[in-house]
Amino acid sequence: MSLNQDLISNSAIAAAREDSASEVASTFLRHAVNVWAREHDLTGETLSGVVNDVLRYATTTINEVRFGRGGV
Numbered sequence: 001m002s003l004n005q006d007l008i009s010n011s012a013i014a015a016a017r018e019d020s021a022s023e024v025a026s027t028f029l030r031h032a033v034n035v036w037a038r039e040h041d042l043t044g045e046t047l048s049g050v051v052n053d054v055l056r057y058a059t060t061t062i063n064e065v066r067f068g069r070g071g072v
Contacts, residue, residue: 029058 033054037047 026055026059030055 030051033051034047037050042050
């Protein structure tokens with residue numbers, strides 16, 4: 001099977017790949033934080049809160065790097 005260069009450079013595929021990569025990264029980070037938190041005896045709402053806080057921080061940081069800090 002050969003790859004068509006037009007298919008590889010198609011911007012729609014690149015955008016879909018980027019969305020997919022973000023989803024995979026988010027899932028991986030969520031899992032890693034869950035494992036870390038459980039190893040430190042965090043459970044229930046505390047566990048959920050830590051995971052959500054870390055994901056929110058990571059998302060905010062990535063968006064600031066990608067798009068700038070807004071009006072700063």
